[in-house]
Amino acid sequence: ETGVTQTPRHLVMGMTNKKSLKCEQHLGHNAMYWYKQSAKKPLELMFVYSLEERVENNSVPSRFSPECPNSSHLFLHLHTLQPEDSALYLCASSHSGGAVETQYFGPGTRLLVL
Amino acid sequence: AQSVTQLDSHVSVSEGTPVLLRCNYSSSYSPSLFWYVQHPNKGLQLLLKYTSAATLVKGINGFEAEFKKSETSFHLTKPSAHMSDAAEYFCALYSGGGADGLTFGKGTHLIIQP
Numbered sequence: 523e524t525g526v527t528q529t530p531r532h533l534v535m536g537m538t539n540k541k542s543l544k545c546e547q548h549l550g551h552n553a554m555y556w557y558k559q560s561a562k563k564p565l566e567l568m569f570v571y572s573l574e575e576r577v578e579n580n581s582v583p584s585r586f587s588p589e590c591p592n593s594s595h596l597f598l599h600l601h602t603l604q605p606e607d608s609a610l611y612l613c614a615s616s617h618s619g620g621a622v623e624t625q626y627f628g629p630g631t632r633l634l635v636l
Numbered sequence: 637a638q639s640v641t642q643l644d645s646h647v648s649v650s651e652g653t654p655v656l657l658r659c660n661y662s663s664s665y666s667p668s669l670f671w672y673v674q675h676p677n678k679g680l681q682l683l684l685k686y687t688s689a690a691t692l693v694k695g696i697n698g699f700e701a702e703f704k705k706s707e708t709s710f711h712l713t714k715p716s717a718h719m720s721d722a723a724e725y726f727c728a729l730y731s732g733g734g735a736d737g738l739t740f741g742k743g744t745h746l747i748i749q750p
Binding site: 526555557562563564565567570578580612614624625626627628629630 | 640670672677678679680681682685726728737738739740741742743
């Protein structure tokens with residue numbers, strides 16, 4: 523596989539469930555990002571990892587917990603979510619932590635919280 | 637503070653006619669600006685980016701954009717629309733200052749009439 527892949531592509535969960543989103547990049551990049559895309563709202567940056575260290579956390583609620591075990595993999599652990607967390611979650615990667623470098627996006631995971 | 641405003645939520649053009657998608661920005665630093673396209677059920681794909689070199693930037697699929705500092709604008713154009721151009725288009729900004737993610741506009745939905 524090439525580029526940035528995300529699994530699962532669709533996820534339905536209850537508010538008491540725990541689930542994880544997975545992102546994998548095959549581009550040799552060393553920075554990875556999580557964005558949230560909600561209807562009628564701009565994409566929101568959630569987390570940035572550079573060289574596997576978290577460098578940005580845009581005041582995201584603690585029910586979202588990121589994990590970056592290596593430069594190719596990024597996870598978003600979800601627990602006790604709210605219905606307003608339903609959205610498309612996009613992962614991206616780039617060559618460095620600087621966003622001047624082009625970010626390459628995965629197809630997203632569409633999450634529905636019931 | 638930085639922000640991106642996409643002036644039109646929807647733009648409809650006939651196939652073969654010019655496309656104009658408008659983007660204005662606000663930034664405390666010298667910005668880098670990007671246009672991304674998102675087709676249904678796909679991730680974002682970079683069309684073009686401006687990083688303080690030539691103010692007229694050419695991208696993929698015949699798109700181009702002009703950076704106008706005096707007008708704080710970065711409008712996207714294409715001389716002749718094709719049916720395959722129908723998609724959501726996002727303008728994004730990176731202005732440094734310690735943040736490594738992109739700031740996105742709300743998007744413009746481009747409709748191509750046959």
